[in-house]
Amino acid sequence: xxxxxxxxxxxxxxxxxxxxxxxxxxxxxxxxxxxxxxxxxxxxxxxxxxxxxxxxxxxxxxxxxxxxxxxxxxxxxxxxxxxxxxxxxxxxxxxxxxxxxxxxxxxxxxxxxxxxxxxxxxxxxxxxxxxxxxxxxxxxxxxxxxxxxxxxxxxxxxxxxxxxxxxxxxxxxxxxxxxxxxxxxxxxxxxxxxxxxxxxxxxxxxxxxxxxxxxxxxxxxxxxxxxxxxxxxxxxxxxxxxxxxxxxxxxxxxxxxxxxxxxxxxxxxxxxxxxxxxxxxxxxxxxxxxxxxxxxxxxxxxxxxxxxxxxxxxxxxxxxxxxxxxxxxxxxxxxxxxxxxxxxxxxxxxxxxxxxxxxxxxxxxxxxxxxxxxxxxxxxxxxxxxxxxxxxxxxxxxxxxxxxxxxxxxxxxxxxxxxxxxxxxxxxxxxxxxxxxxxxxxxxxxxxxxxxxxxxxxxxxxxxxxxxxxxxxxxxxxxxxxxxxxxxxxxxxxxxxxxxxxxxxxxxxxxxxxxxxxxxxxxxxxxxxxxxxxxxxxxxxxxxxxxxxxxxxxxxxxxxxxxxxxxxxxxxxxxxxxxxxxxxxxxxxxxxxxxxxxxxxxxxxxxxxxxxxxxxxxxxxxxxxxxxxxxxxxxxxxxxxxxxxxxxxxxxxxxxxxxxxxxxxxxxxxx
Numbered sequence: 001x002x003x004x005x006x007x008x009x010x011x012x013x014x015x016x017x018x019x020x021x022x023x024x025x026x027x028x029x030x031x032x033x034x035x036x037x038x039x040x041x042x043x044x045x046x047x048x049x050x051x052x053x054x055x056x057x058x059x060x061x062x063x064x065x066x067x068x069x070x071x072x073x074x075x076x077x078x079x080x081x082x083x084x085x086x087x088x089x090x091x092x093x094x095x096x097x098x099x100x101x102x103x104x105x106x107x108x109x110x111x112x113x114x115x116x117x118x119x120x121x122x123x124x125x126x127x128x129x130x131x132x133x134x135x136x137x138x139x140x141x142x143x144x145x146x147x148x149x150x151x152x153x154x155x156x157x158x159x160x161x162x163x164x165x166x167x168x169x170x171x172x173x174x175x176x177x178x179x180x181x182x183x184x185x186x187x188x189x190x191x192x193x194x195x196x197x198x199x200x201x202x203x204x205x206x207x208x209x210x211x212x213x214x215x216x217x218x219x220x221x222x223x224x225x226x227x228x229x230x231x232x233x234x235x236x237x238x239x240x241x242x243x244x245x246x247x248x249x250x251x252x253x254x255x256x257x258x259x260x261x262x263x264x265x266x267x268x269x270x271x272x273x274x275x276x277x278x279x280x281x282x283x284x285x286x287x288x289x290x291x292x293x294x295x296x297x298x299x300x301x302x303x304x305x306x307x308x309x310x311x312x313x314x315x316x317x318x319x320x321x322x323x324x325x326x327x328x329x330x331x332x333x334x335x336x337x338x339x340x341x342x343x344x345x346x347x348x349x350x351x352x353x354x355x356x357x358x359x360x361x362x363x364x365x366x367x368x369x370x371x372x373x374x375x376x377x378x379x380x381x382x383x384x385x386x387x388x389x390x391x392x393x394x395x396x397x398x399x400x401x402x403x404x405x406x407x408x409x410x411x412x413x414x415x416x417x418x419x420x421x422x423x424x425x426x427x428x429x430x431x432x433x434x435x436x437x438x439x440x441x442x443x444x445x446x447x448x449x450x451x452x453x454x455x456x457x458x459x460x461x462x463x464x465x466x467x468x469x470x471x472x473x474x475x476x477x478x479x480x481x482x483x484x485x486x487x488x489x490x491x492x493x494x495x496x497x498x499x500x501x502x503x504x505x506x507x508x509x510x511x512x513x514x515x516x517x518x519x520x521x522x523x524x525x526x527x528x529x530x531x532x533x534x535x536x537x538x539x540x541x542x543x544x545x546x547x548x549x550x551x552x553x554x555x556x557x558x559x560x561x562x563x564x565x566x567x568x569x570x571x572x573x574x575x576x577x578x579x580x581x582x583x584x585x586x587x588x589x590x591x592x593x594x595x596x597x598x599x600x601x602x603x604x605x606x607x608x609x610x611x612x613x614x615x616x617x618x619x620x621x622x623x624x625x626x627x628x629x630x631x632x633x634x635x636x637x638x639x640x641x642x643x644x645x646x647x648x649x650x651x652x653x654x655x656x657x658x659x660x661x662x663x664x665x666x667x668x669x670x671x
Contacts, residue, residue, distance in 0.1 A: 050132040109123070183516075233398040252284060252297065259299070291332075304323070414460075418442045444467050448476055604633065
C-alpha cells in the first residue's frame with residue numbers, strides 16, 4: 001500500500017514537472033515569436049517571403065515605408081511587377097538561382113516606387129521549405145551620393161582641364177597676337193602704297209582677311225580659357241537682344257524665322273555687352289546650321305532663379321537670381337552620346353572646313369568668366385535649347401556709347417609708345433605718324449618713364465601691358481599720371497595677365513585696345529581718349545575760374561533741380577549734393593520737372609539727356625525761357641553737350657561720375 005502511494009506521488013510530481021516544462025517551453029516560444037514579430041515589424045530593411053514562382057506571400061511594414069504600396073496591394077502579386085523594367089532580367093536570374101541553392105550573395109537592382117520614382121535596393125535571397133526569404137536594404141541615398149560625387153569629380157576634372165588649356169592659350173595668344181599685329185599693321189601701311197594696283201590691293205585684302213580669322217581664333221581660345229579682358233557694364237539684355245534684330249536677320253537669311261520673347265520686369269545684369277552679343281550671334285549661327293538654313297529660331301530673355309538643390313549638383317554654380325537668355329532652334333538636335341562634349345574646344349559635328357569647333361567653347365568660357373552658367377537641352381531630331389544664366393545686377397543700367405563706327409581722324413598731339421617688340425613698335429609708330437601725331441617711343445616701361453620725367457609734354461601714353469624689366473606697365477601708368485595728371489593712358493596687349501585685369505575684368509578706369517587692332521580701331525580709340533582728355537581739362541579750367549570769381553559761397557545754399565529717370569542714379573546724386581550742403585529737389589521726368597519750376601525757383605538744373613518723353617536738352621530750353629541765367633548740367637554718356645540759347649554755357653557731366661566730378665560740374669555751371 002505504501003509502495004503504491006509513493007508511486008502515485010512520484011507520478012503526480014513527474015506530471016507537474018512536465019507541466020512546468022511545457023509551460024516554460026510555451027513561454028519561451030511565445031517570447032521568441034514576439035521577438036521575431038517585433039523584428040519583422042520594426043526592421044527598416046524589407047523582409048519578404050516569396051513563392052518559388054515570384055509570388056509575394058508576405059511583406060513587413062518596411063515595404064510600404066520604402067516603396068509606398070500598402071500590404072494588401074502586394075500580397076499575391078508577382079514581385080516582378082515592382083521591379084524596374086531594365087532590372088527584370090537580372091532579377092529573374094537571381095530568383096532562379098535562389099530556388100536551386102540555399103544562399104545567394106547580395107545583388108542590387110532598382111524597384112519602382114508607387115509614385116513612379118526609382119529606388120535602389122540591395123537583396124539577399126535564401127531558400128527554405130520551398131519558399132524564398134528575401135532581405136532588402138534601401139541604398140538609394142548611397143547611390144545618389146555616389147553619383148553626385150562622381151559628377152563633382154568629373155566637373156572638377158573638367159575645370160582642371162579647362163584651367164590648363166587656359167594657361168596654355170594665354171601664353172600662346174600674347175606672342176601670336178603680336179605676330180598678327182606686325183602682319184596686319186604692315187599690310188595696312190602697304191595698302192596705301194599700292195592704292196592704284198587693283199591686283200595687289202586684292203591680295204592685301206585676302207591677307208588681312210586671314211589676319212582677322214587668326215585674331216578671332218585667338219580671341220575664341222582666350223574666351224574658352226577665361227583669359228579675355230572683359231569690360232562689363234550694367235545692361236538690360238532684353239534691350240540688347242531687341243537691338244540685334246537686323247544683324248540676326250542679315251546673318252541667318254530669310255528662311256529662318258526669328259521669334260523673341262521677353263518677360264516683364266526684366267532685371268539688369270553686369271556683363272560685357274560686346275561679348276554677350278557675340279555669344280548670342282554664335283548660338284544663332286550654330287542654330288542656323290543645325291536647321292540647314294530653314295526653321296524657327298526663338299530667343300527668350302527672362303528672369304530666373306537657381307535654387308540650392310541645383311547648385312549643390314553643379315560644382316561651379318551659385319544659387320541666386322539670374323537673367324536667363326535661351327536660344328532654341330527647330331533643327332536636328334544633339335545626340336545624347338555627344339551632348340557633354342559640345343563645349344570642348346575644337347569639337348564640332350559640322351563637316352570638315354565648316355567651323356573651328358570654338359563657337360560654343362567661347363560662349364561657355366565667357367559665361368563662366370562672367371559668373372554665370374550654361375545648360376544644354378536637346379534630343380536627336382527634336383531641336384536644341386541652350387540657356388545662358390547671367391547674375392542679376394541691382395545697379396541702374398549704364399548708357400552705352402557707340403564708339404566702333406564712323407569716320408576715323410588723326411591729330412597733332414604727342415603720343416608716347418612703349419612697346420618691347422621691335423616690329424610691333426615700328427609698325428604702330430608709323431601708323432600714328434601717318435595720322436598726324438607726334439610720336440615718341442620707348443623699348444620698355446623704364447625707358448618710357450625716363451621720357452616722361454624729362455619734362456616733355458605728352459598727351460597720351462600708349463603702352464603694351466606685358467613688357468620685360470622690373471617696372472610693370474600698370475606702375476608706369478600710375479607714375480606717369482602722378483607726373484603729368486592730364487595725360488591719357490591706353491593699354492594694349494594680346495593677353496592681359498593680371499596687371500590690369502582682376503576677377504576677369506578690366507580695372508576701373510583702365511582703357512585697353514586688344515591686339516591685333518586695325519588702323520581704324522587705333523585711330524578711333526586714340527581720338528576718343530584725346531577728345532575726352534581735352535573735355536576734362538576744359539571742365540577743370542571752368543571750375544578753377546568759378547572758384548576765382550566766386551570764392552565765397554552765397555549766404556543761402558544753391559537750389560538744384562535733379563531730373564533723372566533711373567531711380568537709383570537719382571537718389572545717389574541727390575544724396576551726394578545734399579551732403580555738400582545744397583538744397584535739392586528731384587524729378588523722375590521732364591514733365592514732372594516743368595511742373596516744379598512753375599512753383600519753385602532753382603539755381604541749377606542737372607538733367608539726364610536721354611529722358612523718356614521730353615528729352616533733357618528740350619527740357620533745358622523750356623526752363624531757360626523762364627530763367628535765362630539758370631546753370632545747366634547735362635549728365636550723359638556722350639562726349640558733347642548740346643548748346644542751349646543764351647545764358648551760362650551748359651556743362652557736360654559724363655556718366656559714370658564720382659562725387660569729385662559732380663562737384664566740379666556744379667561749380668562750373670555757375671560761371
